[in-house]
Amino acid sequence: MKSVLVLGAGTMGSGIAQVFAQAGFKVFLRDIEINLVEKGLTTINKNLERLVNKGKLTLEDKQEIIGRIKGIVNIEEAQNVDLVVEGIVENIEVKKKVFAELDEIFPANTIFATNTSSLSITDLAAVTKRPEKVIGMHFFNPVPVMQLVEVIKGVATSEETYQTICDLVRQLGKTPVTVNEAPGFVVNRLLIPMINEAAYLLMEGVATAEDIDTAMRLGANHPMGPLALADLIGLDVCLAIMETLHKEFGDDKYRPCPLLRKMVRAGHLGRKTQRGFYQYT
Numbered sequence: 001m002k003s004v005l006v007l008g009a010g011t012m013g014s015g016i017a018q019v020f021a022q023a024g025f026k027v028f029l030r031d032i033e034i035n036l037v038e039k040g041l042t043t044i045n046k047n048l049e050r051l052v053n054k055g056k057l058t059l060e061d062k063q064e065i066i067g068r069i070k071g072i073v074n075i076e077e078a079q080n081v082d083l084v085v086e087g088i089v090e091n092i093e094v095k096k097k098v099f100a101e102l103d104e105i106f107p108a109n110t111i112f113a114t115n116t117s118s119l120s121i122t123d124l125a126a127v128t129k130r131p132e133k134v135i136g137m138h139f140f141n142p143v144p145v146m147q148l149v150e151v152i153k154g155v156a157t158s159e160e161t162y163q164t165i166c167d168l169v170r171q172l173g174k175t176p177v178t179v180n181e182a183p184g185f186v187v188n189r190l191l192i193p194m195i196n197e198a199a200y201l202l203m204e205g206v207a208t209a210e211d212i213d214t215a216m217r218l219g220a221n222h223p224m225g226p227l228a229l230a231d232l233i234g235l236d237v238c239l240a241i242m243e244t245l246h247k248e249f250g251d252d253k254y255r256p257c258p259l260l261r262k263m264v265r266a267g268h269l270g271r272k273t274q275r276g277f278y279q280y281t
């Protein structure tokens with residue numbers, strides 16, 4: 001594999017594009033508006049700049065990495081890609097529409113991976129004529145730092161596609177874990193209910209946000225507390241995952257916390273809107 005198209009230039013998409021380019025791949029980074037593409041490219045530039053300032057990357061390397069990424073709006077500008085990694089909004093209907101479009105555009109041997117954080121790979125694969133070439137490739141935020149990629153097999157994913165993607169993850173310098181499709185996969189099935197429970201603790205007045213986070217940092221050795229982590233992930237993403245778990249399992253233990261819902265309605269989505277459980281200005 002030499003070339004990849006990343007769909008979505010947001011937090012995850014730009015991070016994914018960066019790690020592919022750093023590993024030597026030619027990358028097309030696509031979003032629906034040019035200003036979104038440019039925002040993603042600016043984030044990548046800043047991240048690489050930080051590495052240069054720390055002496056972990058030369059200026060020449062940085063320029064080469066940037067040179068391997070081409071920002072685009074029109075998908076058809078992405079020529080000869082071996083893989084598409086989709087990192088767009090967490091909405092099954094929108095994703096299905098995009099997968100059906102991709103299926104028309106790209107040759108039958110192109111693998112389609114989704115970075116969905118909890119939706120069904122099988123559902124997405126079913127709208128294409130290549131379900132054996134559709135797979136979950138779930139990265140973690142911040143993508144350049146986090147070592148894990150969950151590789152999720154849908155019902156129809158072939159062994160060949162699965163092996164190709166596991167090898168690719170290692171080529172990116174990351175570690176794959178194999179997950180058979182289930183709502184929330186492994187990490188989010190454990191992590192997001194914990195965040196949801198932290199929101200309940202806050203809503204019930206059991207402790208302040210700062211104390212909840214300090215408790216988990218110092219009492220469970222987590223690198224950051226659950227509410228600060230929710231702000232990093234995005235409260236809208238956390239809510240979408242809880243809703244998927246609740247709907248798919250039909251068990252009220254996954255009921256989204258009303259405070260989480262209220263904050264999303266207010267547009268307090270975390271770091272990306274400068275306000276979530278904490279203020280970022």
Ligand code: CAA
Pocket residue numbers: 047050054116117139140141142143144145146188191223224229233237
């Ligand atoms: N982009 C790139 N690099 C970043 C970064 C970012 N957004 N944030 C931090 N870094 C780098 C720093 O530059 C630093 O690099 P060096 O070691 O080379 O100096 C390194 O990460 C550590 O950063 P800091 O020293 O600033 O801060 P820290 O030690 O507190 O680490 C953290 C920051 C890596 C975010 C750490 O707090 C952490 O691991 N938090 C938990 C993150 C986590 O759980 N992510 C998973 C979320 S779930 C998810 O993403 C899946 C989903 O579907 C919802």
